Amino acid sequence: MDMNQYLEVFIEESKEHLQACNEQLLELEKNPEDITIVNEIFRSAHTLKGMSATMGYEDLAKLTHQMENVLDAIRNHKLKFNPEILDVVFLAVDDLEAMVQSIAEGGDGKRDVSDVVGKLLLIEKGESPVQSEAKSEVAAAAAEPLHAAKSHYDEFEFTVLQQSKEQGFDTFEITVALREDCLLKAARVFMIFEILEKIGEVIKSNPSVDQLEEEQFDHEFTVTIVSKEMKDDIQKKLMKVSEVEKVDVNPISLDELRQYEEEVEIIQTTVSEAPANEMVKNADTPNKQEDKKATSSAKQASSKTIRVNIERLDILMNLFEELVIDRGRLEQISRDLNNQELHETVERMSRVTGDLQNIILNMRMVPVETVFNRFPRMVRQLARDLNKKINLEIIGAETELDRTVIDEIGDPLVHLIRNALDHGVETPETRKANGKNEEGTVVLKAYHSGNHVFIEIEDDGAGISRDKVLAKALSKGIVTEQAAASMTDNQVYELILASGFSTAEKISDVSGRGVGLDVVKSTIESLGGTISIESKLGHGSVFSIQLPLTLSIISVMLTEIQQEKFAIPLSSIIETAIVKKEDILNAHNQRVIDFRGKVVPLLFLKDVFEVPVFEEEDDFYSVVIVRKGDKMAGLVVDSFIGQQEVVLKSLGNYLMNVFAISGATILGNGQVALIVDCNALIK
Amino acid sequence: MTDTLAADVKLIVFQLKDKEYAIPVNQVQGIEKVEHITRVPRTEKFIKGVINLRGVITPIIDLRSRFGLEEENFTDSTRVIIVSVNDLEVGFVVDLANDVIDIPVSSIEPPPDVVGVKEVEYINGVAKIGKRLLILIDLEMILGTEQFSSTRNEG
Numbered sequence: 001m002d003m004n005q006y007l008e009v010f011i012e013e014s015k016e017h018l019q020a021c022n023e024q025l026l027e028l029e030k031n032p033e034d035i036t037i038v039n040e041i042f043r044s045a046h047t048l049k050g051m052s053a054t055m056g057y058e059d060l061a062k063l064t065h066q067m068e069n070v071l072d073a074i075r076n077h078k079l080k081f082n083p084e085i086l087d088v089v090f091l092a093v094d095d096l097e098a099m100v101q102s103i104a105e106g107g108d109g110k111r112d113v114s115d116v117v118g119k120l121l122l123i124e125k126g127e128s129p130v131q132s133e134a135k136s137e138v139a140a141a142a143a144e145p146l147h148a149a150k151s152h153y154d155e156f157e158f159t160v161l162q163q164s165k166e167q168g169f170d171t172f173e174i175t176v177a178l179r180e181d182c183l184l185k186a187a188r189v190f191m192i193f194e195i196l197e198k199i200g201e202v203i204k205s206n207p208s209v210d211q212l213e214e215e216q217f218d219h220e221f222t223v224t225i226v227s228k229e230m231k232d233d234i235q236k237k238l239m240k241v242s243e244v245e246k247v248d249v250n251p252i253s254l255d256e257l258r259q260y261e262e263e264v265e266i267i268q269t270t271v272s273e274a275p276a277n278e279m280v281k282n283a284d285t286p287n288k289q290e291d292k293k294a295t296s297s298a299k300q301a302s303s304k305t306i307r308v309n310i311e312r313l314d315i316l317m318n319l320f321e322e323l324v325i326d327r328g329r330l331e332q333i334s335r336d337l338n339n340q341e342l343h344e345t346v347e348r349m350s351r352v353t354g355d356l357q358n359i360i361l362n363m364r365m366v367p368v369e370t371v372f373n374r375f376p377r378m379v380r381q382l383a384r385d386l387n388k389k390i391n392l393e394i395i396g397a398e399t400e401l402d403r404t405v406i407d408e409i410g411d412p413l414v415h416l417i418r419n420a421l422d423h424g425v426e427t428p429e430t431r432k433a434n435g436k437n438e439e440g441t442v443v444l445k446a447y448h449s450g451n452h453v454f455i456e457i458e459d460d461g462a463g464i465s466r467d468k469v470l471a472k473a474l475s476k477g478i479v480t481e482q483a484a485a486s487m488t489d490n491q492v493y494e495l496i497l498a499s500g501f502s503t504a505e506k507i508s509d510v511s512g513r514g515v516g517l518d519v520v521k522s523t524i525e526s527l528g529g530t531i532s533i534e535s536k537l538g539h540g541s542v543f544s545i546q547l548p549l550t551l552s553i554i555s556v557m558l559t560e561i562q563q564e565k566f567a568i569p570l571s572s573i574i575e576t577a578i579v580k581k582e583d584i585l586n587a588h589n590q591r592v593i594d595f596r597g598k599v600v601p602l603l604f605l606k607d608v609f610e611v612p613v614f615e616e617e618d619d620f621y622s623v624v625i626v627r628k629g630d631k632m633a634g635l636v637v638d639s640f641i642g643q644q645e646v647v648l649k650s651l652g653n654y655l656m657n658v659f660a661i662s663g664a665t666i667l668g669n670g671q672v673a674l675i676v677d678c679n680a681l682i683k
Numbered sequence: 684m685t686d687t688l689a690a691d692v693k694l695i696v697f698q699l700k701d702k703e704y705a706i707p708v709n710q711v712q713g714i715e716k717v718e719h720i721t722r723v724p725r726t727e728k729f730i731k732g733v734i735n736l737r738g739v740i741t742p743i744i745d746l747r748s749r750f751g752l753e754e755e756n757f758t759d760s761t762r763v764i765i766v767s768v769n770d771l772e773v774g775f776v777v778d779l780a781n782d783v784i785d786i787p788v789s790s791i792e793p794p795p796d797v798v799g800v801k802e803v804e805y806i807n808g809v810a811k812i813g814k815r816l817l818i819l820i821d822l823e824m825i826l827g828t829e830q831f832s833s834t835r836n837e838g
Contacts, residue, residue, distance in 0.1 A: 325738065564721070610724050610725065651733060651742065652733075652772065655730070658723055658724075658726060660724075660725075664733060670735055674721065674724075
């Protein structure tokens, strides 16, 4: 069988399962007693094993198999969970990740796993199953040995069964086992259900239908149906579905069922040794838990997804951009022609394309989770390396950002988190001495606000010392002494983002190579974002990143200079003003204006852009006040055309690094307008 | 041209001033009429600006200016030849583009050794077809970014 077509799916799913393993393992570290988490990990590992064995990746399968054994032992209480086991399992997951990575890069996924496998084996054998512990297994296993019915039925389902019985339907419990190497389990499940729905009515399935559709089961599932068909017929029909290994059809009688339910209750009460008055409650809980699970999986199911190659989305986006340009053109034509019908049609089209724009932009939005989810592992590892105790809190991982931004933001965040861990949070001893909790907290927070997304990295560590930063900056020649004296605290903090700066007294592997933070700053600025720092000595610091929601469609102010049109991004505009010629002041060859009590230098774009002059200027200047950080400047243009949403396009490979031009856009009339890069104009 | 030793080459022929030039057809994406060109400030003089070529921003180079010939106003016959070399897509403004011809590779001769003429560095060879002399231009040299990138960055 040609496996190539499945390879992509395999890699994607493996990554997802490994990510799930990672997350659950971290969770398990916090709640070592929680067996449901072990179950989750086990399930992921098991699926991974099945998939990799099918795809022929032996090492991968071998390692997952061994990992699975250990997990199985833990969940069956044969092994006591302890941090050493966790470490080895983490190691195993690391190896698995490396292998999947190698497969994704076109490698063979081979890797020497004997070391980790050996360790896992030792763990598995390290503690032989203790008899006394085995007893508690009875409780878990109790449900299975009773042959009659595998599923529990709640009151409602029971009533349904009873009513069907009265109408002459028989109840069957069908257990279907799929082949181990079944590739499209969900498809098989669908086929089986289709058959079942023809011959009767499905009352219940275990696991739930949603879980089955998402392939959240091993190879076996149980379905309860009511039907008038014969037992053998049902079995034969089901066996026709390919890749089905075994079908067991058991007619069940309601009396038996009732009896069985009672039995289970008794077993549960005796095992749990609960006081008699809690008996009812206890019997209820499993159902409740099941309900909860069902609702949560139902939520997942309601947001069904398909995988789309990002390239296709890019093509869609490009096509849509064309449409936006034509829309602008149509709007203009309809204005010129002044035809009522045309007006209406164009307006409706504008509205539809507006909605379409939102949808397409949304499609390209990815939750920051995809970036954030690798941080817990990283922080855990770093905290160990640094001998610090650190608790990472992630807030707002569901916040969405354009994919292009997501792709770029990962590395800067890694730098900032490393920085927070290394330089921010103190060692446990120091923290204790300062009366703080030994465990430091780093909060990674993302949220939307207006047209921007904010990502904050907050630590409750030592904070930034103004004096130390200044001393260092002076010694490195980054600032002069005079400038230093007049700087605000925030300006001083921002010095640590300057290139060639590193405040760590000891250079460590983690950070402090002095290259990290200035790269962070430039990356974020290249994304059209800003970064700011707040800090309180002794209490910690906050690095706050502001990013635009999307990079491809931006709002601009269109302006005219002589016969040329320039677009100025709205994000850097404070406001526009009309200034009289006589209000312009001169300061050292620099023309300035008094703008709301502030002296703002004027930049004549006509001169900056060497615009050929055709007409004489009048007595008023149209000024666009723009800012970069705390600095402001007034850009003098000839007239304002208006605000517009435009598609940002690059000037291409040939015209790179054009001064003060960040790109171009196509206007409604098909002409190109250049977009002014205000950051380059303000120095 | 080395890869088509025995065969013919198909060339797009265009005019600058009174001479005929040629570009292999496989490097040409299309020939357009001159539309509105948006000037890009502080770039080389021969870069006329950018145009909207079906949604793609395409830089426009005036070949007259690039070859050091005097510039002329655009006329009805002025054309933009869109070429694509090494991922770069640019348009050349030429006086006239009116011919596609096949010539045997063997008729291409190396460029004549003339010192002091600017265009010589951009010439790949010449081809003589009857009475016509076609000058084959070297696109990579014309688009070569190294030689003027330093001056451009200052601007």
